[in-house]
Amino acid sequence: MGVRRLAVGLLAAAATAMLLSGCTGDGRESDCDSAGGIVECAPEQRSAAPKIAGELLAGGSYDVVDQRGKVVVVNFWGSWCAPCRAEADDLENTYQATKDAGVTFLGINVQDSRDKAIAFEEGRVSYPSIFDPGSRLALDMDIPPNTIPATVVLDREGRIATVIRAAVRQEGLQPIVERIAAEAPAPAGQR
Template sequence: MSVCRAPRRLANRSRIALLAAGAAAASLMLSACGDGAAGGSSQTGYVQGKNGFATVKKAERQPAPDLSGETTTGKHLDVADYKGKVVVLNVWGSWCGGCIAEAANFTKVANETKGKGVQFIGINTRDSAKSQANSYEEQHKVPYPSLFDPPGKLLLRFPKGSLNPQLIPTTIAFDRHGRIAARAVGPLSEDGLRKMVDPLIAEK
């Protein structure tokens, strides 16, 4: 009897090891500080552009997931409350060189588009303490709130086949109807950020 049970135990252990390896790989992917492009699929309904920039046709956009929780300053925030505005969601970490490189661009464009119905929101991830995120926000004069998500759980809520976060930083734009409309993987220039936001501002 023990001879029959041993292979089953080994098989179970192998399956557990494979699952653990997959989870670790996903965690590493989201933890990476990226500056390159991410590949797309013909089945995801979006158009992959250069430098990791992708957009979705209006008819094919998926609803944004539930993104709510505590901010880096201890307040409650629900992204759904901003439906009716263009929402620019930036995934960042204080430790990420690409995030630091794009910070001034986000501060400038966020301030200049606030009166045009645009709301910037951050998701801070992989920072173990709010003090790290707060120091970053103060240093770069970040004018918008950020959800505090050290384990990256919010990043896993994006629906399968949608424009989901791939690396850190990743920027995702929602249209005024709360649907996922565009994504940029890696740090964005001021011009690149405007190219993402301006078409959504112009949409009726």
């Protein structure tokens, strides 16, 4: 049991280090603020998100590139995850409160069966979710599947602005989303 706990701790530390270096333009972790499982990067220190595309639970396909110009809140979740169930209302309420400000939400379902994922979402959230049972998108984002739920906020240019490695509450998430939505776009030469 002790070895397993140590291995999980080392994996989480390594993932956090990779995530922090991904937020910075020059690899300096100190350029991003990190506290309480939340990593926030200033606009000039943000890096582009990896490709986020796939098959939607409800059918059809999704590519985050089509959302350029909007703030995109990406939430990694599973029907088997108790904290995911606890945060679902807060995510939906934040989505409803911010969508008129050019904000959209996307769920990414991991390590699940399609039927369980669809049943979980029904009546809980109105935004789409990508079906990613192999957790490929989470791993591409340096979010190990054992840290689900996780929420990533992309700015209007598709860059990683904030990563939250815990269940979210509306009173914590909404101010972050509103702050990123209120940012002025970067001048063309700085994109």
